[in-house]
Structure formats: C-alpha cells, structure tokens
Amino acid sequence: MGTHEAIQQLLLILLPLAILALIHGRAGEDRR
Amino acid sequence: MYSAHFAAALAVKGRIPRAPTWALLTAAFLPDFLWVAFARAGLEPEYPPLGFFDDWSHSALMIVLWATLFAAAFWKRGGIVALAVWIAGLSHLLLDFLIHPARLALYPHSTVHLGWSLWAWGQRTTRLGPSHYWWIEAAAILVLLFLYVWYARRTALRPALIAASCLLVAGLHLLAA
Numbered sequence: 001m002g003t004h005e006a007i008q009q010l011l012l013i014l015l016p017l018a019i020l021a022l023i024h025g026r027a028g029e030d031r032r
Numbered sequence: 033m034y035s036a037h038f039a040a041a042l043a044v045k046g047r048i049p050r051a052p053t054w055a056l057l058t059a060a061f062l063p064d065f066l067w068v069a070f071a072r073a074g075l076e077p078e079y080p081p082l083g084f085f086d087d088w089s090h091s092a093l094m095i096v097l098w099a100t101l102f103a104a105a106f107w108k109r110g111g112i113v114a115l116a117v118w119i120a121g122l123s124h125l126l127l128d129f130l131i132h133p134a135r136l137a138l139y140p141h142s143t144v145h146l147g148w149s150l151w152a153w154g155q156r157t158t159r160l161g162p163s164h165y166w167w168i169e170a171a172a173i174l175v176l177l178f179l180y181v182w183y184a185r186r187t188a189l190r191p192a193l194i195a196a197s198c199l200l201v202a203g204l205h206l207l208a209a
Contacts, residue, residue: 001071001078003072006072010065013061013065016038016204017058020041020042020057020197020200023196023197024197027049029050
C-alpha cells in the first residue's frame with residue numbers, strides 16, 4: 001500500500017470518527 | 033465493511049453511554065487501522081502477486097486480542113466502560129465475518145477459516161442498483177442504528193444528537209452506493 005492510499009484509507013475512517021466523537025462530546029459519560 | 037462499524041460503535045454507545053464515543057469508534061475500527069499500518073509495512077499484502085492476506089489484523093484470534101488490549105487501557109474508567117470498548121472491538125469480527133475480501137482465518141496462517149466466500153458474489157450489482165455487499169451492509173446498519181436509537185432514547189443522549197449520528201452513518205453508506 002502506497003503512502004497516498006494509506007492516508008486516504010485513514011482519512012475515510014478518521015474524518016467521520018472525529019465528527020461523531022465531537023458531536024457526542026462527553027454526552028452520557030458522567031451518568032452513573 | 034465500513035459504515036457498519038460506525039453503527040456498531042454507536043449501538044454500544046447507546047447501551048453503555050458512560051463509554052467515551054471516540055474509544056468505541058476507535059475500537060470498532062482497530063483491525064482496519066492495523067491493516068493500513070501492516071499493509072503499508074508490507075506485512076499484509078493486498079494485491080497480486082502476493083495476494084490478499086490480513087491474518088495479523090483480521091484473523092479471529094487477533095481481533096479478540098486487539099480488542100482485549102485496547103479495552104484493557106480503559107479498565108481504570110470502570111469495568112463497564114472496558115467491557116463496552118471490548119464489545120465494540122469484537123463487533124469488527126462479527127461484521128467482517130459476514131462478508132470480507134477473504135474468509136477470516138482463525139489465527140495468523142491458520143488453515144481454518146471462518147465465514148463464507150461471498151466476496152465475488154457481493155461485488156455483483158443487483159437489480160436495485162447497488163451491489164449485494166452494499167445491501168448486506170445496509171441491513172447490518174439498519175439493525176445496529178435501530179439498537180442505537182432504541183437504547184439511546186432512554187439515556188442522556190439528546191434526540192438531535194441521535195438523529196444527527198444516524199444521518200451521518202446512513203449518509204456515508206448512501207455515498208458508497
């Protein structure tokens with residue numbers, strides 16, 4: 001796998017992951 | 033699979049909201065992150081002449097191992113959080129078991145393989161447009177997002193947040209059609 005393809009694969013995962021993580025923030029984490 | 037792994041992490045988030053979302057999502061994609069690293073390093077070739085090989089990142093035993101190691105890092109946050117992260121990690125095995133470029137090995141270089149050889153069939157387009165693979169993943173996403181909504185509506189997660197998350201995952205899958 002070339003560097004370009006590796007970066008592309010990672011971005012495809014990391015961008016939506018970051019969006020979902022950001023919009024959730026710490027929602028629910030303090031619930032006991 | 034791709035979007036289904038996001039949906040799996042969200043389903044766990046809905047059931048165990050105390051678990052950090054980023055950790056669940058990372059756990060759900062851990063074998064794919066490792067696959068990119070291993071493929072880049074030449075450990076897991078993905079094209080001929082060496083052929084497709086992903087036993088170090090995607091064999092059943094290794095997925096369980098990666099999930100366990102990653103979940104162990106969250107033990108201090110409580111057993112329930114570590115369990116949630118572990119389940120999110122294991123979800124990768126269940127989803128890729130359905131359909132994958134190659135059947136999942138039991139362990140690296142094992143002659144025992146799990147699942148079915150559905151990849152070639154999965155790539156064929158259906159009368160409805162997208163491929164069989166797309167529809168199988170769509171069904172998995174539907175079930176997992178249903179679980180997310182079902183569990184999350186009883187928690188502190190706001191309805192707008194739940195809706196936005198579902199739209200994002202569904203949108204990602206529609207873009208792949």
